Amino acid sequence: MLARRLPGLLPALSFEEAVEATSIWSVAGRLNPGQGLLPSRPFRAPHHTISVAGLVGGGSPLRPGEISLAHRGVLFMDELPEYGHAALEALRQPLEDGEITLVRAKDRATMPARFMLLGAMNPCPCGHASDPEPDRCICTVPAKESYRRRISGPILDRFDLHIEVGPLRTKDFLGLPQGESSAVIRERVERARQVQRRRFARHPGLHCNAQLTGPALRKLVDASEAARARLARFIDEKNLSARAHDRILKLARTIADLEARDRVEEKDVDGAVQLRCLDRPVRGGPGTGRLTSLQLARNAALNRAPGASPGAILREGT
Numbered sequence: 001m002l003a004r005r006l007p008g009l010l011p012a013l014s015f016e017e018a019v020e021a022t023s024i025w026s027v028a029g030r031l032n033p034g035q036g037l038l039p040s041r042p043f044r045a046p047h048h049t050i051s052v053a054g055l056v057g058g059g060s061p062l063r064p065g066e067i068s069l070a071h072r073g074v075l076f077m078d079e080l081p082e083y084g085h086a087a088l089e090a091l092r093q094p095l096e097d098g099e100i101t102l103v104r105a106k107d108r109a110t111m112p113a114r115f116m117l118l119g120a121m122n123p124c125p126c127g128h129a130s131d132p133e134p135d136r137c138i139c140t141v142p143a144k145e146s147y148r149r150r151i152s153g154p155i156l157d158r159f160d161l162h163i164e165v166g167p168l169r170t171k172d173f174l175g176l177p178q179g180e181s182s183a184v185i186r187e188r189v190e191r192a193r194q195v196q197r198r199r200f201a202r203h204p205g206l207h208c209n210a211q212l213t214g215p216a217l218r219k220l221v222d223a224s225e226a227a228r229a230r231l232a233r234f235i236d237e238k239n240l241s242a243r244a245h246d247r248i249l250k251l252a253r254t255i256a257d258l259e260a261r262d263r264v265e266e267k268d269v270d271g272a273v274q275l276r277c278l279d280r281p282v283r284g285g286p287g288t289g290r291l292t293s294l295q296l297a298r299n300a301a302l303n304r305a306p307g308a309s310p311g312a313i314l315r316e317g318t
């Protein structure tokens with residue numbers, strides 16, 4: 001339920017984006033007779049038993065997979081560790097390139113696949129590691145680590161945000177104040193995107209922070225010395241990759257954009273680190289310790305159905 005709200009928070013489809021997405025749906029034979037352009041960003045939620053061809057495309061003749069049907073929209077993978085290893089690994093290249101090249105016998109086709117990937121997983125095999133009563137989780141630390149390892153490092157590295165969404169009892173749920181509407185949040189996102197478009201006006205092909213990589217990212221993100229030093233310290237302490245460094249810097253840039261500030265400060269780095277809970281090691285055995293619930297996760301829970309998956313990881317893509 002929470003995942004399905006995501007397309008409503010993203011900027012409206014531009015005409016060009018709508019044409020691209022509709023073309024793919026047309027090639028896949030998914031449009032109803034007489035249907036015009038797709039009216040909103042696609043939301044796709046394939047089951048974890050999906051084949052590699054179903055996910056990335058394939059068959060004869062070649063057909064687009066779910067990642068292309070989700071082009072310019074959201075691909076939601078619930079119970080992420082349950083997807084086949086081959087299917088998860090097949091996402092690596094399209095997540096980097098925004099397209100997939102399919103080769104089958106004599107056929108070869110390159111299809112667009114620029115989507116926001118949203119995954120959900122339990123915090124541990126028994127699913128209770130985030131419960132307010134810590135004794136409910138019966139998992140050992142090795143069992144928790146093994147569960148996390150079902151998502152390979154390279155795939156995990158490609159997610160910008162990891163947010164823990166704790167369980168919510170009905171009485172808490174009913175007592176929470178009404179959250180912001182999707183329309184209000186979307187306005188804030190649109191304003192941040194405008195700032196980003198102005199920033200990248202002289203850089204063809206760039207229009208939002210999600211597209212920044214490597215040298216361009218470090219050059220175009222204006223961060224204070226203190227913010228850069230704080231980030232470097234965190235990366236060293238946690239022994240994280242250069243890719244994780246860039247993801248956190250990019251996220252800090254987006255946090256500053258949402259608050260209409262030109263320069264990334266230490267508090268933006270702190271905020272970005274808080275939105276990446278899987279960078280922290282697994283803690284606690286049965287009945288001990290759990291990851292701290294995050295304020296954002298709490299806010300997100302306002303729109304969450306009781307019983308939905310407690311963890312969510314998110315990749316910027318559109």
Ligand SMILES: [Zn+2]
Binds near residue numbers: 124125126127129
């Ligand atoms: Zn557990």
